Amino acid sequence: MGDIQHKRWVKGAHFIITLSFLALTVSGYVILMSHPRLYWGKAGNDLTPALFELPISRNYHHGGWENRIQFKHLTGSQISAVRTYDIFNQNGWGRSTHFLAAWFLVVAGLIYFITGFFSGHFRSNLVPRTKELGFKLFWHDLLSHFRKPVYTGGKYGLLQKITYLAVIFFLFPVVILTGFTMSPAITASYPFLLKIFFGHQSARTIHFFSASALLLFLLVHVVMVARSGFKRNILAITFGK
């Protein structure tokens, strides 16, 4: 049972995607700080009800409103009002950093995706074998993650394969597409994005949850890497042979 021999393109993509993901997490948090309220639907703001609000910004207050105007021609009770308070807003560099890092993620991700598909990497290393599928084996694999020492074979375990597949084929595509859905220019050309994610604010909320899920994956991933031989694993995915 030898160690996994990662291909050079896998290592390169892993490295770029890791760095861009970290930059995206930090800048995404900074962007969220200027409006830590999340909504469901086509639009949402401080004058409409929120799904929930995160207590992450000291400088974000619901201050007062002035110059309230009720629109006579509308049947609802929509108003326009002027905000009387300043908020934390470092979005200038936050946004630009976010989109720059997103370029690296999207380009490296696309190359990884295409190469992984054509080289048979997904088929031979990530898709579970038929004989692996079964509740008993799944349960056994799940329990083995809590034992010490953690099983370290040359191949990925069942749970590991399923998790990697979910991250590559579900979480990353969702987080990238919901990111696109927040862009006014991209959704003008591809309005179906607003349909499949239930609107601009729903896309923002899904973006938040899928990014949180990726962050959770990162934490568990690092813990498992450490528990199954930190130095060996790090070398295998970076500069080791």
Add this chain to the structure above:
Amino acid sequence: MKEKKLMTRRRAIFAGFTSVGALLLSGCLKKALPTYGNILRMGDNLTYMAQRGILSQRALAMEYQKSDITSFPVTDIGDPADPASKVAYSKAYQELQRNNFKDWVLSVEGSVGKPGKYSMDDLKKLGERTQITRHTCEEGWSAIAEWTGVPLGALLQHAGILPAARFVCIYGYDNYGESIDMLDAFHPQTILAHTMNGETLPARNGAPLRLRVETQIGYKNVKYLQRIVVTDKFVDAGPDISNGWSWYTGI
């Protein structure tokens, strides 16, 4: 055998990427902006070139139903009619507002054949478009409203825009400004709005006239319009870039 097959595939993919990249690059190079110096701004420029190169430039932003209209928070740098407002105050604007904007005119200058001043009546003769669209703030929130106004493209054409013109700078009485390229200036949904949700544009929503650029983020939508300057060279009218903000905000 397998190894050999893999190489040809890889080569085919590589060749595909290279040719697509070369095509995109040749189409985009002309559109690069000259003022980008640091790494963050180069990322912005890459986004600008990619969106201009890949996206359809005439595609309309999503238009909504009347029942989708939401409340609308006003966020700006201050009330131009209020002397207490340090950044935004304009004595000229205060007097115009006192007179209910009867003497207000919009000045059109720069690379146009017929520079001039347009009263509200002059502008309304140029055309009208009504759209229910989403205002998307860089902070993360959004609001939907119905806007009626004069297409900016119709005004520029009436003023006789010159062939060398490349950018349109829009300045408000609140000492705020923005510039957009010709594709956004002539986009069918780019209008100078005088009516919001069926009412004369309320004071703090930018009375008497404001810009709506539906394919970009909220802060491009200049309020309290004073003058429009058409330029052949890139002018950062905000300025956005020296204040640390992205000039192009299609994302």
